[in-house]
Amino acid sequence: MATVYADAQPTDEPAVEAASGSVAGKVAAPPAETESAKKEAKPAFFAGQGAKLMKGLLAPMMGILIFLGLWAVLAPQVDTSLGALPGPVEVAGQGVALYEEWGAANEVESQFYADQDARNAAYIEAGTPGRVTDFAYNGPPTFVDQIITSLQTVALGFILATLVAVPIGLVCGLSPVVNAAINPLVQIMKPVSPLAWLPIVTMVISAVVSSADPLLPKAFIISALVVMLCSLWPTLINTAVGTSSIDKDLLNVGRVLKLGWFAKLTKLVLPASLPYIFTGMRLSLGVGWMVLIAAEMLAQNPGLGKFVWDEFQNGSSQSLARIMFAVVVIGFIGFGLDRIMMALQSLASKNRTV
Numbered sequence: 001m002a003t004v005y006a007d008a009q010p011t012d013e014p015a016v017e018a019a020s021g022s023v024a025g026k027v028a029a030p031p032a033e034t035e036s037a038k039k040e041a042k043p044a045f046f047a048g049q050g051a052k053l054m055k056g057l058l059a060p061m062m063g064i065l066i067f068l069g070l071w072a073v074l075a076p077q078v079d080t081s082l083g084a085l086p087g088p089v090e091v092a093g094q095g096v097a098l099y100e101e102w103g104a105a106n107e108v109e110s111q112f113y114a115d116q117d118a119r120n121a122a123y124i125e126a127g128t129p130g131r132v133t134d135f136a137y138n139g140p141p142t143f144v145d146q147i148i149t150s151l152q153t154v155a156l157g158f159i160l161a162t163l164v165a166v167p168i169g170l171v172c173g174l175s176p177v178v179n180a181a182i183n184p185l186v187q188i189m190k191p192v193s194p195l196a197w198l199p200i201v202t203m204v205i206s207a208v209v210s211s212a213d214p215l216l217p218k219a220f221i222i223s224a225l226v227v228m229l230c231s232l233w234p235t236l237i238n239t240a241v242g243t244s245s246i247d248k249d250l251l252n253v254g255r256v257l258k259l260g261w262f263a264k265l266t267k268l269v270l271p272a273s274l275p276y277i278f279t280g281m282r283l284s285l286g287v288g289w290m291v292l293i294a295a296e297m298l299a300q301n302p303g304l305g306k307f308v309w310d311e312f313q314n315g316s317s318q319s320l321a322r323i324m325f326a327v328v329v330i331g332f333i334g335f336g337l338d339r340i341m342m343a344l345q346s347l348a349s350k351n352r353t354v
Contacts, residue, residue, distance in 0.1 A: 086321035091328065094321040098143040109137045141302060147329065150303035153220060154292045154337075157227025158285050164228070165235035165284070166277060170269065172236075173243020190233040194226050194291040198299055201225045219301035226295045231288035235280035242276025243269060278345035285341055289334050304330055 068088050078085040086094075116135060123131045141149070172179040205222050214221075250272060254264045270277075296305025308326050311319040 080320065082315060082320045083317060086324060090321045091324045094318055095325045095329075097318075098322065098325065102142040102144040105139060105142045109139060112137045112139075143307060143326075146302065146304050146307045147333070149220075150292060150296065150305070151333070153223045153296075153301075153303060154227055154285075154288050156220075156224040157292065158231065158281075158288050160224065160228040161232035161284055161288065162235060162281060165232040165280070166239050169236045169239025169277075169280075170243050170265070170273075172240040173246075173273070174269070176244075179240060179244070186233060186236065189229075190237075192230070194230045194295050195298060197226050197229050198222070198295055201229070202299065217302075219299065222299060223292060223295050223301045223303065227288040227292050230291040231284040234283035234287060235277065238276045238280030238283070239273065242273030245276070246272045274348055275345070278341065278348060282338060282341040282345070285337050286334060289330075289337060293330060 072087045072089070075085040075087040116133065120132045120134075123129060168182065172182055201222050205218055205225065209218055209221065246269060250268055251264075254268050259267065292303065293305040293308070295301065296303035297309045298305075300306055300309065304326055308323050311322045311326070
């Protein structure tokens, strides 16, 4: 809830100047800081810094090390159909192997295009330009390619969800009638699983996108729309709550100043409800990332979810370690996305005008 505060006017106080003569003699100088006080202040300072370091760095590192130690000790004792559960060393080794596979695939792709350019140059030199080809490399996607695809999909779904949720939330927050009309629909749609949305979205997109060469692949559009449908609700609800919580005095100021609808929205409503909007966007992004992995896994759309499912179906001795490495990567990406949204929220909050 935002409130407009009038700028406090500083009171004029006479400047105090150093007096001379008898007045200066009557003013006693402050006692100098003793050596013992300095020695006591230094340990207190270092103790405070040590507590901050312990809480901010050492404690998380200790927790991670303890977790890795328990994982390494307990993993060999768990037997699965693919052998013992891999420990952190085996999982990290498969991460290195996946990175090396990505590098090898890039070399193959570069060699493919180099050979094609050399072949086309030979055709042109021989006077047969009609034989020049321009094929695209269609090798299997690597683990890094799957990560990039998932990030692109969740970005599109999150942007669509924000573009839909924020305007509706603002209208709901400003109009109790609209809020009462939309609230039942929100409460019904919000708990629907992405697994229920997926077949509906798939059939609709397959019917709408009938072009043989669409601008975006159908699988990409389907995954992005499923992310949008499942992740827009936190942003919508938080935006409506933030807008309805604006101080009425702030809106009265807008009426007194005779601000138009657009000026009222951009100068009063949006800045005041910005913290709520960003909180909803953070929640929506987290939900969207979780939904995306499930949608890719079920629909076999390109991305990290498909990578996990393909490794599960592969059933090799390395599959379990690769799946666990993918889980770790999914967690780190989700953490990174949340940190990015926190940074954007802090930046937007510093630039608020209300």
